Amino acid sequence: MFNALVVTKDEASGKTAAAVQQISDNDLPQSEVRVAVDYSTVNYKDGLCIGPGAGLVRSYPHVPGIDFAGTVEQSSDARYQPGDKVVLTGWRVGEAHWGGYAQKASVRADWLVPLPKGLTTRQAMAVGTAGLTAMLAIMALEDHGLTPDRGEVLVTGAAGGVGSVATAILAKLGYQVAAVTGRPETAGYLTSLGAARIVARADLTEVTRKPLEAETWAGCVDAVSGPMLGRVLKQMKYGASVAAVGLAGGAPIEGALITPFILRGVNLLGIDSVMQPYANRLRAWERIARDLPMDKLEAMVEPATLADLPRLGADILRGQVRGRVVVDVNA
Numbered sequence: 001m002f003n004a005l006v007v008t009k010d011e012a013s014g015k016t017a018a019a020v021q022q023i024s025d026n027d028l029p030q031s032e033v034r035v036a037v038d039y040s041t042v043n044y045k046d047g048l049c050i051g052p053g054a055g056l057v058r059s060y061p062h063v064p065g066i067d068f069a070g071t072v073e074q075s076s077d078a079r080y081q082p083g084d085k086v087v088l089t090g091w092r093v094g095e096a097h098w099g100g101y102a103q104k105a106s107v108r109a110d111w112l113v114p115l116p117k118g119l120t121t122r123q124a125m126a127v128g129t130a131g132l133t134a135m136l137a138i139m140a141l142e143d144h145g146l147t148p149d150r151g152e153v154l155v156t157g158a159a160g161g162v163g164s165v166a167t168a169i170l171a172k173l174g175y176q177v178a179a180v181t182g183r184p185e186t187a188g189y190l191t192s193l194g195a196a197r198i199v200a201r202a203d204l205t206e207v208t209r210k211p212l213e214a215e216t217w218a219g220c221v222d223a224v225s226g227p228m229l230g231r232v233l234k235q236m237k238y239g240a241s242v243a244a245v246g247l248a249g250g251a252p253i254e255g256a257l258i259t260p261f262i263l264r265g266v267n268l269l270g271i272d273s274v275m276q277p278y279a280n281r282l283r284a285w286e287r288i289a290r291d292l293p294m295d296k297l298e299a300m301v302e303p304a305t306l307a308d309l310p311r312l313g314a315d316i317l318r319g320q321v322r323g324r325v326v327v328d329v330n331a
């Protein structure tokens with residue numbers, strides 16, 4: 001038997017409920033590699049899956065948790081042996097498959113990567129899906145010519161998971177980071193991660209009819225989208241790129257959007273960590289182990305247990321979580 005956060009659905013009312021339960025090993029859907037999970041995390045999608053599912057969860061009862069790190073217990077795939085430390089992000093685990101909010105998980109070998117050298121399983125999950133996505137976004141900006149001498153780089157939703165990791169990595173790489181937040185009380189935290197200046201969310205959410213504004217940002221990691229992305233695109237420098245990862249501020253973008261693309265050659269790069277092939281995920285994890293300041297990582301972590309997850313799932317959907325929530329599934 002082992003502990004898991006199980007979400008059940010009442011078919012009559014359509015309502016879901018999440019609670020920690022004891023599960024038998026036989027109830028765990030069997031795949032190629034069984035992992036004793038050490039840590040999982042709370043991402044925005046987890047908030048959706050702990051709650052009503054938002055169309056992501058395929059069937060109930062369900063165990064959410066879109067990422068985890070732990071130790072291989074059993075493997076039918078030659079790439080992994082019992083005792084190997086592994087990390088999982090993406091592949092719709094925690095949505096279409098049972099995920100990391102449990103002491104055991106069973107997944108396809110293709111979905112795993114070996115724990116990168118230099119990281120503990122706890123550090124790997126302090127990074128987690130949000131941090132991996134931040135790294136993929138920075139790599140995409142660099143692939144499109146971003147270098148520290150080009151000017152300030154904007155990070156939106158900066159106090160959240162993606163934003164915190166992006167801020168810390170960019171600062172470590174020598175970029176001048178302007179961190180956008182709607183929570184002024186997080187200014188000290190963002191400065192401690194390396195942000196050179198704080199931009200108030202309200203300064204970027206007001207919709208303007210202007211087709212272009214002053215060229216300000218050399219690059220942007222955007223976790224928010226919505227009206228803010230509309231404003232940011234008009235403020236990008238000539239030829240600069242925005243790496244868009246999420247929709248925490250909503251999907252609809254207003255305004256005369258085409259102008260920055262035609263007159264300023266701005267690039268909008270969509271970043272998705274879910275189906276990243278093995279080689280890309282390995283490259284991103286290796287960059288994280290090299291470029292993320294580990295002392296800053298610890299400052300981002302809020303520790304949690306399985307029992308805390310229903311509350312934290314609701315908090316992240318309200319934009320109330322700061323940094324990265326690391327769930328010790330054995331606590």
Ligand code: NDP
Pocket residue numbers: 042043044045129130133156157158159160161162163180181182183186201223224228245246247248249250271272273274316317318319320321323
């Ligand atoms: P968090 O909730 O940790 O961070 C989101 C941040 O966005 C909040 O902390 C808040 O930052 C800001 N925010 C929230 N609501 C609004 C709003 N209405 N208007 C403007 N800003 C807002 O989530 P994550 O960082 O984990 O994820 C961010 C987004 O990225 C989500 O949409 C998520 O689904 C997506 N994502 C995508 C991935 C991919 O592979 N593409 C992987 C991981 C996440 P502040 O208080 O500082 O303003």
